[in-house]
Amino acid sequence: MKWLLAFRRWRERDRALEEEFNAHVEDLTDELVSSGYSPEEARYKARRLFGNRTALLEESHDIWRLKWLDALLRDLRFSWRLARRQPWTVAAVIASIAIGVGANAAITSVLDTVLLNPLGIENSGQMIAATVHVKKLHMTDAESSAAEFRDLQSMTDVFSAVTATEQRAWTLQAGQPSRLIGLAVTPGFFKIFEPRPSMGRYFDGSDTTEIFLSYGL
Amino acid sequence: MDDNQRRDLFPGAIEMMILQILKRGPLHGYGLAQRIKQGSDDLLRVEEGSLYPALQRMLKEGWLDAEWATSPTNRRIRVYSITALGKKKLQRELSNFEQMIEGFSRVMNAVRT
Numbered sequence: 001m002k003w004l005l006a007f008r009r010w011r012e013r014d015r016a017l018e019e020e021f022n023a024h025v026e027d028l029t030d031e032l033v034s035s036g037y038s039p040e041e042a043r044y045k046a047r048r049l050f051g052n053r054t055a056l057l058e059e060s061h062d063i064w065r066l067k068w069l070d071a072l073l074r075d076l077r078f079s080w081r082l083a084r085r086q087p088w089t090v091a092a093v094i095a096s097i098a099i100g101v102g103a104n105a106a107i108t109s110v111l112d113t114v115l116l117n118p119l120g121i122e123n124s125g126q127m128i129a130a131t132v133h134v135k136k137l138h139m140t141d142a143e144s145s146a147a148e149f150r151d152l153q154s155m156t157d158v159f160s161a162v163t164a165t166e167q168r169a170w171t172l173q174a175g176q177p178s179r180l181i182g183l184a185v186t187p188g189f190f191k192i193f194e195p196r197p198s199m200g201r202y203f204d205g206s207d208t209t210e211i212f213l214s215y216g217l
Numbered sequence: 218m219d220d221n222q223r224r225d226l227f228p229g230a231i232e233m234m235i236l237q238i239l240k241r242g243p244l245h246g247y248g249l250a251q252r253i254k255q256g257s258d259d260l261l262r263v264e265e266g267s268l269y270p271a272l273q274r275m276l277k278e279g280w281l282d283a284e285w286a287t288s289p290t291n292r293r294i295r296v297y298s299i300t301a302l303g304k305k306k307l308q309r310e311l312s313n314f315e316q317m318i319e320g321f322s323r324v325m326n327a328v329r330t
Contacts (some may be wrong), residue, residue: 051266
């Protein structure tokens with residue numbers, strides 16, 4: 001905002017100075033006419049006596065100018081002139097930048113959904129997967145016990161929600177028996193993965209006889 | 218005097234003349250140019266436009282004040298007047314200038330004899 005004001009003041013100063021120049025040249029012309037010059041001659045001579053207006057304006061700019069702003073404006077004007085002269089080059093530059101940015105954005109969003117955050121979890125950066133390693137037995141990713149889960153769950157000042165899952169298979173007996181493969185989860189699961197149910201509500205642990213069905217069934 | 222045969226002034230000479238002239242009363246740019254021409258019997262002819270950058274510089278330094286007014290010829294003009302700071306500056310410049318002339322003439326005389 002400040003530099004905008006400064007810029008306006010700068011323009012006003014320019015206009016004022018030009019007005020002064022005009023008045024001066026006209027006064028000088030009048031003087032020359034009254035000393036015997038023809039109006040055209042007087043005007044010409046007055047201009048010559050006054051000097052190079054553009055150079056004088058420039059000199060006054062040097063006195064007042066905000067150096068960086070002036071340089072910036074000059075660069076912008078220069079590049080604009082260049083751009084005007086070579087429209088196809090500019091078009092090519094803009095197109096390559098646009099394609100580059102677009103491709104990057106596309107790849108990043110694909111990577112994000114496929115590799116980085118496939119489940120679309122809102123605060124995926126705050127999420128931690130706890131695994132159990134038992135070095136003495138050379139076990140990695142061992143299954144954890146309910147007691148360990150309770151320990152984690154009691155660290156409420158660290159985590160806003162804790163869940164445990166276990167892969168299970170069920171048999172659905174409805175006409176043809178079919179095998180269902182799924183996860184058994186603790187109530188905290190839905191707090192973390194945050195899907196919105198289209199009907200009803202999720203189980204929250206207060207009732208142990210609740211069931212959560214998807215349309216796949 | 219021929220237009221092409223101008224005397225080069227030392228740096229700051231225009232500022233000193235402007236301050237000295239304005240001490241007698243406010244004037245606009247054209248008036249200042251007239252005073253300089255007449256006062257020097259046309260020996261000094263500064264390119265009249267070159268007064269304006271000098272005036273701008275002095276406005277910025279706070280040695281002058283400027284106010285818009287209408288000239289007797291009915292043109293919008295900016296009238297300049299000297300400030301207290303400008304008067305002090307003039308005092309200092311004049312004494313510096315006198316010292317410079319003094320030193321200069323002593324050297325010239327010493328070399329001549």
